[in-house]
Amino acid sequence: MITKLPKWILWGGAVLAFSAGCVNTTALMGFANLSVSHVTGNVSLFAAAIAYSDAHSILYIGALLLSFLAGAILSGFVIGQTSLTLGRRYGRALYFEAALLIAAYWLYQQHDYLGQLAAAMACGLQNAMVATYSGAVIRTTHLTGLTSDMGAAIGNWLAGRSISKPTLGFQAIIWYCFCSGSTVGAFLFAKVGYDALLVPIAIVLSAAFIYNYVSSTLPEKRQPKL
Structure with a gap:
């Protein structure tokens, strides 16, 4: 439970x-x-493809699911552990994510389905990278679990039970930002197509630069061993 x-x-x-x-x-x-x-929805589509014996969709959606998993594996390999701690290799992971998004952008421009796999791998990497803080699960690439947690917390609050307001507030911010990003992405794609990906690429690269700078300014004794 997040307190601060x-x-x-x-x-x-x-x-x-x-x-x-x-x-x-x-x-x-x-x-x-x-x-x-969104792995859950794609698993449902994968199951439907199996039911209809659609070999092309089985292979492609299966590859998409494995790409997300591969991104999460890469995150675990690069960062290690699951607790958010300033000083870990998040900057390196963010650079990997940016590289995957750049690859996806280029492949999309070629109308290559591999772009979808690169983007899925980037999402898997990011989702595993931002894991837990003070016992609260943090997810930044989908909202299903987050919405469930928020609903349960609000229900407890309405019943007069104590809840972690900082946790609920943080979850609400993540929900709002994902929704806002989705809206911006939709508007941009309608106007400029796959050039819309230049926005998340710039965001992830900027986050990597800023994180590495902040980490480098920490006193040596405050940085955890890697």
Whole structure:
């Protein structure tokens, strides 16, 4: 349960949620018409493809699911552990994510379905990178679990039980930022197509630069061993 939220987690979660919303909407509105950040929906589509014996969809959606998993594996390999701690290798992970988004952008321009896989891998990496803080699960690439947690907290509050207001507030910010990013992504895609991805690419690269700068200014004794 979050009692006091460091500003770097608040701002980081907000901008990454905005970025993920933009990426996912762009991917969904593009020629592939598939989400890259929502595993649950894609599993349902995968099951439907199996039911209809649609070999092409089975292979492609299966690859999409594995790409998200591969991104999460890469996050675990680069960062290690699951608790958010300033000083870990988040900057390196963000550079990997930016590289994947750049690759997706280039592949999309070639009308290559591999762009969808690169974008899914970037989302998997980001979602695993932002894992937990003070026992609260933090997800920045989809809203299902987050909405459930918010609803349960509001229900407890209405019943007169105590809740963690900082946790609920942070979850509301993530929800709003993902929705805002999705809206911006939709508007941009309608106007400039896949150039909409330049916004999340710029966001992730900026986050990497800022994080590395802040980490480098910490006293050596405050930085955890990697």
